[in-house]
Amino acid sequence: MIREQRLAEIFMEVADSLTDDFDVLDLLQRLSTRCVELLDVSAAGILLADAVGELQIVAASDEHTRLLELFALQHDQGPCVECYRSGNARTNIDLNSHGATASWPRFAARARETGYVATHAIPLRLRDRNIGALNLFQKTPHLLGESDIALAKALAGVATITILQQRTLEQSHIERTQLQTALNSRILVEQVKGILCERWSTSPDEAFSVFRGYARSHHLRLADFAAAIIDGTFDTATIPQPLPRS
Structure with missing residues (x-):
């Protein structure tokens, strides 16, 4: 293309x-x-x-x-x-x-x-x-x-x-809050990457790719999905694990 x-x-x-x-x-x-x-x-x-x-x-x-x-x-x-x-x-x-x-x-x-x-x-x-x-x-x-x-x-x-x-x-104080929220969200995502790496014995890139793919296919916001995994309200066993590398 x-x-x-x-x-x-x-x-x-x-x-x-x-x-x-x-x-x-x-x-x-x-x-x-x-x-x-x-x-x-x-x-x-x-x-x-x-x-x-x-x-x-x-x-x-x-x-x-x-x-x-x-x-x-x-x-x-x-x-x-x-x-x-x-x-x-x-x-x-x-x-x-x-x-x-x-x-x-x-x-x-x-x-x-x-x-x-x-x-x-x-x-x-x-x-x-x-x-x-x-x-x-x-x-x-x-x-x-x-x-x-x-x-x-x-x-x-x-x-x-x-x-x-x-x-x-639209308002400057709301903007600062939203940008800070994005930064805080990234911290949650990095924590989940570590969790999934350990559970699946895979690389951070592959763990993030599977995590993000599942979130997008199920219309989940990344930060909300990460928070649910961290607090245990979402069972990661329901996420298809990445295939082991040969």
């Missing part, structure tokens, strides 16, 4: 999300995986600022990327952090370059250990307002062209506008 058709589908997915029971966490997770599909990158992650302006990771296309983003936040360094603070995109960053190593020594080293050789950071920004960042990672050193960067900015714009224009976010 050509990229234009896939992009049209994504915008339809976003339009379908603009409802009263809008699940911002699921939308951002979808956008992170769609970035990988559309932009010929290896991984993507999305960061949002919490009520006091501190970045938190809310979506990632895989577990390795989530851990790398968490590492960047813990050490307060990396293009994603600078992108959020400045509101300016940083693209085609060679993680093996002297500049990257000098600017973000811990982040660059950890990213290379993960297998990434290039990265890009796109702000989630509307006019003079920054609410987070979209981060892209590559395991091959090819440059993203102008059209790819423009598309990445468009996807970041979709995420930003969807969050800020959602009807329940």
